[in-house]
Amino acid sequence: MKKSLILIITLFFGLTLFAQDGNDIASSSFSILNWVVLIVFLLGTTLIGELVKNKDKGLDAFFKGGNNLPWWAVSLSLIATKTSVATFIAVPAFIFSMQGNLTYLQMTIGFALGNVLFVYVLLKEYYEEGVFSPYDFIQNRLGVKTSQLSRTFFMIGATMSQGVRLLGTALVLSVITGQSTVVCIAIIALFAVVWSYIGGITTVVWTDAIQFVIFIFGAFFALFYAVGDIPGGFGEMMAIADKKAKLVLWDLSLDPHKTYTLWVGILGCTFFEFGSNAVDQVVTQRALCCKNLKEARKAVAFSVIGVATTWIMAFVGIGLVAYYDINPLSYLVSASISAEPDRIFPYYVVNELPNGISGLIIAAMFAAGISTLDSALTALSQTSVMGVGTLIVPKLKTMDENKVVKISKIAIIVWGVILALLAYGFSFFQDGGLLALGFKVPGYAYGTLIGIAFLALMRKGSFTGILIGAILAILVIGLMHYEGISFFWWFPVGALVVIIVALLHSKLNNKTAVV
Numbered sequence: 001m002k003k004s005l006i007l008i009i010t011l012f013f014g015l016t017l018f019a020q021d022g023n024d025i026a027s028s029s030f031s032i033l034n035w036v037v038l039i040v041f042l043l044g045t046t047l048i049g050e051l052v053k054n055k056d057k058g059l060d061a062f063f064k065g066g067n068n069l070p071w072w073a074v075s076l077s078l079i080a081t082k083t084s085v086a087t088f089i090a091v092p093a094f095i096f097s098m099q100g101n102l103t104y105l106q107m108t109i110g111f112a113l114g115n116v117l118f119v120y121v122l123l124k125e126y127y128e129e130g131v132f133s134p135y136d137f138i139q140n141r142l143g144v145k146t147s148q149l150s151r152t153f154f155m156i157g158a159t160m161s162q163g164v165r166l167l168g169t170a171l172v173l174s175v176i177t178g179q180s181t182v183v184c185i186a187i188i189a190l191f192a193v194v195w196s197y198i199g200g201i202t203t204v205v206w207t208d209a210i211q212f213v214i215f216i217f218g219a220f221f222a223l224f225y226a227v228g229d230i231p232g233g234f235g236e237m238m239a240i241a242d243k244k245a246k247l248v249l250w251d252l253s254l255d256p257h258k259t260y261t262l263w264v265g266i267l268g269c270t271f272f273e274f275g276s277n278a279v280d281q282v283v284t285q286r287a288l289c290c291k292n293l294k295e296a297r298k299a300v301a302f303s304v305i306g307v308a309t310t311w312i313m314a315f316v317g318i319g320l321v322a323y324y325d326i327n328p329l330s331y332l333v334s335a336s337i338s339a340e341p342d343r344i345f346p347y348y349v350v351n352e353l354p355n356g357i358s359g360l361i362i363a364a365m366f367a368a369g370i371s372t373l374d375s376a377l378t379a380l381s382q383t384s385v386m387g388v389g390t391l392i393v394p395k396l397k398t399m400d401e402n403k404v405v406k407i408s409k410i411a412i413i414v415w416g417v418i419l420a421l422l423a424y425g426f427s428f429f430q431d432g433g434l435l436a437l438g439f440k441v442p443g444y445a446y447g448t449l450i451g452i453a454f455l456a457l458m459r460k461g462s463f464t465g466i467l468i469g470a471i472l473a474i475l476v477i478g479l480m481h482y483e484g485i486s487f488f489w490w491f492p493v494g495a496l497v498v499i500i501v502a503l504l505h506s507k508l509n510n511k512t513a514v515v
Contacts, residue, residue, distance in 0.1 A: 031355045031359075033355045033356050033359060034176075034350075034355055034356065034358050034359030034362065035359070036359070037356060037359030037360055037362075037363060038359050038362055038363050038366070041214065041363040041366070042191060042363075042366065045195070045207050045210055045211065048206065048207065048210060068291060069202065069205055069289045069290060069291075070295075071290050071291075071295040071296070071298045071299040071302075072298075072299070072302070073205055073206060073209045074205060074286050074287070074289055074290055074295075074296075074299040075298070075299040075300070075302040075303045076208065076209040076212040076213075077204070077205040077206075077208035077209055077212070077286050077375070078283065078286050078287070078299060078300065078303040078306070079212055079303045079305070079306035079309075080208040080209070080211050080212040080215070080375075081208060081282060081283055081286065081375040082276060082283060082303070082306060087309055087310055087313055088215065088218075088219070088313060088345070088364065088365045089168055089171065089172060089342050089343075089345050089346060089365060090168065090342055091104065091310060091313040091314055091316075091317060092313055092314070092316045092317035092320055092344065092345040093317070093341045093342045093343075093344050093345060094317065095246060095314055095317025095318060095320070095321065096317050096320050096321055096324075096341070096344050096345075097341055100246065100317070101245060101246050101247065101248040101249075102246065102247060102248060102249045102314055102318075103248055103249065103250070103251045103260040103261070104260050104310075104314065105249060105310065105311060105314055106249070106250065106251065106260055106261065106262050106264070106265035107260060107264070107265045107269045107310075107488070108265070108307040108310055108311065109262075109265045109266055109269070109270075110264075110265045110266060110267070110268065110269025110270040110271075110272065110273055110488075111269060111273045111304070111306075111307050111310075112273075112304045112307060113266070113270040113273070114269070114270045114271070114272065114273020114274040114275075114276065114277060115273060115277060115300055115301065115303060115304050116301070116304075117270065117273075117274045118273075118274055118277035118278045118287075118300060119297050119300050119301055121274075121278070121457070122134075122137075122278045122453060122457065123278075123287060123293065123296055123297060123300065124293055125137060125457065126284075126287075126288060127288075127292070127293040127296060128293075131288070132288070132382060132386060133281045133284065133285065133288075133379075133382060133383060133386075134150070134278060134279045134281065134284050134449075134453060135147045135148075135150045135151045135154065135281070135383065137453075137456060138150050138452060138453065138456045140456075141456040141457075141459050142452070142455065142456050142459075142461060142463070142466070143463060145463040146452065146456075146461075146463050146466055149452070149463070149466065149467065149470065150279070150449055150452050150453075151383050153445040153446075153448050153449050153452075153470070154279070154280065154281055154383060154445065154449060155380060155383060155384065156444075156445050157280070157442035157444070157445030157446050157449070158280065158281070158282055158376055158379065158380060158442070159380070159415070159418060159419060159422055160422065160442055160445075161442040162282070162373060162376040162419050162422075163419050163422030163423045163425070163426050164423070164426055165373060165376075166185060166188055166189060166192075166373055166419050166420065166422075166423035167181075167185065167423040167424075167426050167427055168342060169188045169365065169366060169370065169373070170184035170185040170187075170188050170423060171184070171340065171342055171343055171346065172346045172362060172365045172366065173187060173188060173366075174343075175343050175346040175347055175350060176346065176350050176362060181424065181427050182424060185420050185423045185424055185427075186420060188366075188370065188373070189373070189416045189417070189419060189420040189423075190416075191366075191370050192370050192373035192374045192376075192377055192416060192419075193377060193412055193413055193416035195207055195370065195374040196374040196377040196378050196381070196412045196416075197409050197412050197413070204374045204375055204378055205286060205289060207374070208374075208375065211370070214360075214363060214364050215309070215364035215365070216309060217360070217364070218360055218361045218363065218364020218365070219309055219312040219313060219316070219364065220312065221357055221360060221361055221364075222312075222313075222316045222345075222349070222361050222364075223312050223315055223316050223319065225352075225353055225354075225357065226315075226316050226318075226319025226320065226323065226348075227319055229319070229323050229352065230319065230322045230323060230326070231326070236322065237318060237319055237322040238318070240321065240322040240325050240326075241318045241321055241322060244321060244325070246318055246321055247318075250262060256485045256486060256489055257483075257484045257485060257486065258486060259486045259487070259488070260486075261486075264486050264488045264489065267489075267492060268486065268488030268489045268490075268491060268492060269488050271447075271450060271488075271491040271492040271495060272446070272488055272491045274450065275446045275447070275449060275450045275491055275495075276446075277300065278450070278453055279446065279449040279450055279452075279453045280379075280442075280446065280449075281379035281380075281382065281383055282375050282376045282379040282380075283375075284379075285375070285378065285379050285382065286299070286375070287299060287300055316345065317345075320344060320345065320348055323348070323352070333347070346362070346365065349361045349362060349365075350362070373419065376415075376419070377412045377415050377416060377419075378412065380411070380412075380415040381408045381409075381411040381412045381415060382408065384411050384415070385404065385407055385408045385411050386404075386408075389407075443477060443481075443487050443490040443491065443494075444474055444477050444478070444490070444494075446491055446494070447473055447477060447490050447491045447492070447493060447494020447495050447497075447498075448469075448470045448473045448474070448494050448495070448498050450491060450492075450494070450495040451469065451470075451473065451494065451495035451496070451497070451498025451499045451502075452466060452470075452498060454495065454499055455498070455499060455502055455503075460502070460503060460506060461499075461502035461503065461505075461506060462502070462505065462506060462509070464505065465501060465502040465503075465504075465505030465506055465509075466498060466501075466502045468501055468502075468505060469497055469498035469499070469500070469501030469502045469505075470498055472497050472498075472501055473493075473494040473495075473497040473498050473501075474494075476493060476494070476497050477490045477493065477494050480493065
């Protein structure tokens with residue numbers, strides 16, 4: 001632990017010393033006071049993570065917190081995990097973009113409905129069977145081969161989506177330090193690894209809860225200053241936004257190519273959120289840490305309030321539209337923002353907000369970003385070691401639990417490196433912005449996972465039928481991608497393809513057996 005703190009302090013003070021013109025829009029406006037706020041947040045959270053870690057040994061303590069975490073802390077951790085840095089920088093960036101408006105807020109309907117669906121469909125089943133993950137549940141119902149298939153899809157989908165989120169957080173650091181994306185990715189990955197390594201899921205939940213408080217205050221501060229910087233206040237801000245057609249909220253179009261419509265929000269996004277809760281171990285792991293089903297249901301249900309952060313940041317985006325309409329960006333900065341649109345809010349924070357306040361909001365962005373990454377690392381570690389690992393190395397099942405925990409910690413480091421490499425790769429594919437990229441990359445995997453989870457609930461489907469369904473689902477989603485169909489439709493369509501093919505395969509096999 002001491003070595004980790006020394007390394008972190010060295011890296012961050014090093015950055016403050018050599019941070020300068022590494023990119024076109026880097027600013028020297030990030031003062032010493034701002035650096036103090038940011039460093040105190042990062043090191044303070046690390047210290048708290050060490051203090052609150054579960055003192056018990058063993059896998060149950062490391063991966064489930066001994067089922068002794070209060071529901072409200074789990075709920076705040078769920079919000080922090082699902083909010084991610086995309087909400088903080090990608091939502092304002094989308095609103096600010098040429099074609100952006102408030103239609104993205106229709107997706108919050110699905111975000112709420114997906115939570116309700118999980119509470120009443122699968123959460124009870126998970127608690128009754130006492131599983132560590134959704135893939136254990138699938139294994140109990142559909143067998144080892146199907147569970148390994150689901151674990152594989154999870155690891156692919158999670159690493160892809162978390163790579164995008166790591167990139168988003170690194171962009172924030174890049175703006176304030178002027179350093180290259182590579183250096184910034186390495187710094188963020190280091191913190192996520194340290195927080196996950198310290199004490200497993202218990203440390204992650206409590207540090208996430210702290211980070212939620214920080215980033216919700218950061219969101220309110222950002223909105224307050226965004227409105228305050230407009231001469232004429234809120235009324236003038238809304239007038240400018242209306243003139244630029246930014247206030248469009250509802251889109252009733254039935255065109256499946258449109259990304260954000262009411263029907264996408266109600267159907268497509270509901271399936272996406274249900275999948276995030278029910279089959280994405282990054283999120284599900286938190287819901288399985290409560291004392292009992294009743295507490296878990298309260299935690300998941302209360303986490304719906306997280307959609308408020310999306311609304312707040314959308315109106316921050318409206319504030320940016322108005323502010324830079326009155327105070328136009330220079331040609332150089334405008335060109336850089338066009339190339340990487342997700343830099344606009346960090347740029348505003350660093351260059352336009354008062355010292356101290358900008359440090360607080362940047363800390364909030366870090367809180368949103370790292371809270372998702374450390375959650376992912378513990379989930380990927382658990383899935384790879386306790387799931388895939390036990391099949392490749394059977395003796396893991398009988399090995400001393402303390403040794404398995406050590407192996408799991410090594411897995412956290414390995415996954416941190418993998419996510420860092422993926423984030424660097426995604427830095428070359430930002431044309432649609434991080435908001436779209438963050439939803440697209442897991443789309444191929446999570447639709448299939450949702451379908452497998454429903455089949456497990458029904459106790460129907462053979463491995464062969466599910467595998468054929470999964471392959472067809474990927475092909476169908478690939479075609480939808482090629483045709484430009486909104487990525488939120490990929491999730492329900494992928495699930496339906498898997499379910500229909502698996503059920504048809506079982507029915508045909510039964511008929512053949514009868515004959």
